[in-house]
Amino acid sequence: MSSQLVYLNGEYLPLNEARVSVLDRGFIFGDGVYEVIPAYGSKVLRFEHHMQRLQNSLDAVRIVNPLVNKQWQDIIDKLITNTDSQDQYIYLHITRGVASRDHRFPDETKPTVFVMSSVLHPVDEKLLANGVAAVTLDDIRWQYCNIKAIALLPNILLRQQAIDKGAMEAILIRDGNMTEGAASNVFIVTHGIIKTPPKDNKLLPGITRDLVVELAKTHNMPIEETAISEKEFLTADEIWLTSSTKEILPVTRINEQQVGNGKPGAVWQDMFQKYQDYKEILRG
Numbered sequence: 001m002s003s004q005l006v007y008l009n010g011e012y013l014p015l016n017e018a019r020v021s022v023l024d025r026g027f028i029f030g031d032g033v034y035e036v037i038p039a040y041g042s043k044v045l046r047f048e049h050h051m052q053r054l055q056n057s058l059d060a061v062r063i064v065n066p067l068v069n070k071q072w073q074d075i076i077d078k079l080i081t082n083t084d085s086q087d088q089y090i091y092l093h094i095t096r097g098v099a100s101r102d103h104r105f106p107d108e109t110k111p112t113v114f115v116m117s118s119v120l121h122p123v124d125e126k127l128l129a130n131g132v133a134a135v136t137l138d139d140i141r142w143q144y145c146n147i148k149a150i151a152l153l154p155n156i157l158l159r160q161q162a163i164d165k166g167a168m169e170a171i172l173i174r175d176g177n178m179t180e181g182a183a184s185n186v187f188i189v190t191h192g193i194i195k196t197p198p199k200d201n202k203l204l205p206g207i208t209r210d211l212v213v214e215l216a217k218t219h220n221m222p223i224e225e226t227a228i229s230e231k232e233f234l235t236a237d238e239i240w241l242t243s244s245t246k247e248i249l250p251v252t253r254i255n256e257q258q259v260g261n262g263k264p265g266a267v268w269q270d271m272f273q274k275y276q277d278y279k280e281i282l283r284g
């Protein structure tokens with residue numbers, strides 16, 4: 001793994017030789033943004049959508065995009081073809097760059113750009129067969145959860161709290177409504193209707209989320225983007241988590257209570273299959 005090729009500031013080099021300064025504002029302040037992009041059969045899933053979200057994150061934190069989409073595409077293609085595995089995820093990280101430690105933006109710095117590609121392991125069959133456990137926790141994060149910021153301390157504290165309670169994910173509640181997971185978006189099914197919260201500053205606009213919404217609409221499955229109260233959430237017939245690395249995972253236990261009949265639901269099964277079909281078409 002350490003000999004894996006990565007991209008850092010214009011160079012391709014082995015991972016164990018990649019170095020950044022301790023004065024990098026990513027290290028000092030968590031001042032940067034990132035993307036996680038899955039690739040199936042060496043084909044990147046929704047490249048344009050990921051690039052648009054990256055641009056939105058960069059604009060929100062006032063970092064000028066150091067590369068154009070064609071350059072991002074070339075870097076990703078080179079890293080993908082250098083890795084043996086067919087299914088991979090690309091981690092792309094941009095910080096404001098290296099400067100003496102001062103909270104204000106430095107006058108002139110070059111953003112630090114780091115890209116690596118790792119094996120995307122298929123989700124464990126047992127998790128798909130049985131579903132996973134989740135717990136609800138207070139959403140203690142900031143007001144700009146739509147920015148894919150590298151400063152993830154609240155997210156990792158929340159995820160770890162969930163793990164400490166024997167669950168896989170923390171599902172977050174803010175002002176009485178469910179927002180998203182510590183590293184995932186959340187869907188519910190009630191009375192046959194799929195629901196997910198609308199996109200705003202309280203959650204990350206997940207690329208997987210948007211694809212699931214699109215697939216539901218294409219296949220005439222009833223779907224609503226609407227606020228979901230904690231009460232409605234806790235009594236849902238089905239709960240799903242979505243993310244680029246976990247795809248669509250059924251939650252079958254919430255706060256140690258069974259969700260629905262305690263098995264992955266029929267609507268999840270249907271959507272999961274549609275997502276797999278979408279991947280197969282991408283693979284070609």
Ligand code: PDD
Binds near residue numbers: 155243
């Ligand atoms: N996280 N919400 C949060 C807070 C996330 O961190 C993620 C993904 C998502 C889902 O977004 P997408 O469908 O675009 O992956 C929602 C990635 C996978 C990570 O940090 O590793």
